[in-house]
Amino acid sequence: MFKIVLFFVLYFSFSIAKHEHYDGYVVYQITVTDKQQAERVYTLENELLLDVWLYAAPTIPGLVLVPGPMRERFQSEVAAIGDTNKPVIMLQSLLHAREWVTLPVTLYAIEKLVIDITDKNLVDNIDWIILPIANPDGYEFSHEHLRFWRKNRSTGHTITNLCVGVDLNRNFGYNFGLWSSDIACSEAYHGKGPFSEPESQAVRSIVLEHSNRLELYFDVHSHGSIILYGYGDGILPPNGLTIHLVAVRIAQAIDAVKWPSKPNYSVGNIALTFANVSGTAMDYVQGIGVPLSYIHEMPAHRNENNSLTGTLVDPDYIEQAGYETWEGIKVGARWVLENSRRNKH
Structure with a gap:
């Protein structure tokens, strides 16, 4: 099953380099179970201009930085292949x-x-x-x-x-x-x-x-x-x-x-x-x-x-x-x- 977990939210502002502010950005941990799900993450990277910190593989969870305005769309995109039946x-x-x-x-x-x-x-x-x-x-x-x-x-x-x-x-x-x-x-x-x-x-x-x-x-x-x-x-x-x-x-x-x-x-x-x-x-x-x-x-x-x-x-x-x-x-x-x-x- 494809799984995303809200890892942490950057509600405060900080600078990594000049003019780079990450106020409201969200980091998700992503777990995939097969190659097709991993490829879907790669597709979303380009479609939504995500910053992938660590690429997901069936044996390794990934980390993705999602801009605040793209959070809702990112969640809706992965929901179509996610498991919403878990407690x-x-x-x-x-x-x-x-x-x-x-x-x-x-x-x-x-x-x-x-x-x-x-x-x-x-x-x-x-x-x-x-x-x-x-x-x-x-x-x-x-x-x-x-x-x-x-x-x-x-x-x-x-x-x-x-x-x-x-x-x-x-x-x-x-x-x-x-x-x-x-x-x-x-x-x-x-x-x-x-x-x-x-x-x-x-x-x-x-x-x-x-x-x-x-x-x-x-x-x-x-x-x-x-x-x-x-x-x-x-x-x-x-x-x-x-x-x-x-x-x-x-x-x-x-x-x-x-x-x-x-x-x-x-x-x-x-x-x-x-x-x-x-x-x-x-x-x-x-x-x-x-x-x-x-x-x-x-x-x-x-x-x-x-x-x-x-x-x-x-x-x-x-x-x-x-x-x-x-x-x-x-x-x-x-x-x-x-x-x-x-x-x-």
């Missing part, structure tokens, strides 16, 4: 800027899916969408200025711009504004309206584009050693039992390989476990019909209960964070392969 799994981290320990989870997943492939069926039979830094401006600010910054960096919420930023995990369009804050200086400020922020809009666009195939959604956060599911008002989705059972299996897989010093994972509805919440990405994704949608709370730094210092990162734990969480994600992925909505048609 999609989406992983996302750093919606909250200060939760640095979540980044190793998505980066480790990329490594296991692209470089160090040990579970080939998860690569061949699933399309993966991985968003490592969902809040790039906030994440940079937490590095350069305030380590415990949580929100994004949008302005215009007060007349004086004294208070900056929106809690992106309160900005999604499900029960918006019910259990969050309309005070711009609050850490839980939900913004001017649902999807008022470019970051939540970007996530929504990705989710909607793949909603008919999206089977499992992980929004990775820190901290608490818990896997949470919706809804934030305490009402369970119709498939609530399945959601809970899959989460238990994921938690058990992580517990089997975690550090002994870390607590076992627990599982539960977010409202019944913590408190009512609204406007979360998890609830929005669940609400549009995706079967499995979770907030995955990573273990706290040195098992601390403090909401701030618990998000710190022990350097020795970085690789382990990716490894143990991937063991859980694989369990969810295998469940998807066996129980995908596509399998029921």
Whole structure:
């Protein structure tokens, strides 16, 4: 089968040589299974004026740089020979800027899916969408200025711009504004309206584009050693039992390989476990019909209960964070392969 994977998007500008700007360009990884598919890529190179970084062969994935204006046409051209029946799994981290320990989870997943492939069926039979830094401006600010910054960096919420930023995990369009804050200086400020922020809009666009195939959604956060599911008002989705059972299996897989010093994972509805919440990405994704949608709370730094210092990162734990969480994600992925909505048609 012919396969393309969005490798990364160059949303920032940089110069390789004079007058060469790559703002909005997209890099795709391409996998082909035979000579005919490889030749099709060569044809598209000339038709669409693509920049092929690495030519694809049946044994070697290729890399293609696609200009932003040509992205839609490129995707439509390859769709005619692509496989649109595979389920999609989406992983996302750093919606909250200060939760640095979540980044190793998505980066480790990329490594296991692209470089160090040990579970080939998860690569061949699933399309993966991985968003490592969902809040790039906030994440940079937490590095350069305030380590415990949580929100994004949008302005215009007060007349004086004294208070900056929106809690992106309160900005999604499900029960918006019910259990969050309309005070711009609050850490839980939900913004001017649902999807008022470019970051939540970007996530929504990705989710909607793949909603008919999206089977499992992980929004990775820190901290608490818990896997949470919706809804934030305490009402369970119709498939609530399945959601809970899959989460238990994921938690058990992580517990089997975690550090002994870390607590076992627990599982539960977010409202019944913590408190009512609204406007979360998890609830929005669940609400549009995706079967499995979770907030995955990573273990706290040195098992601390403090909401701030618990998000710190022990350097020795970085690789382990990716490894143990991937063991859980694989369990969810295998469940998807066996129980995908596509399998029921």
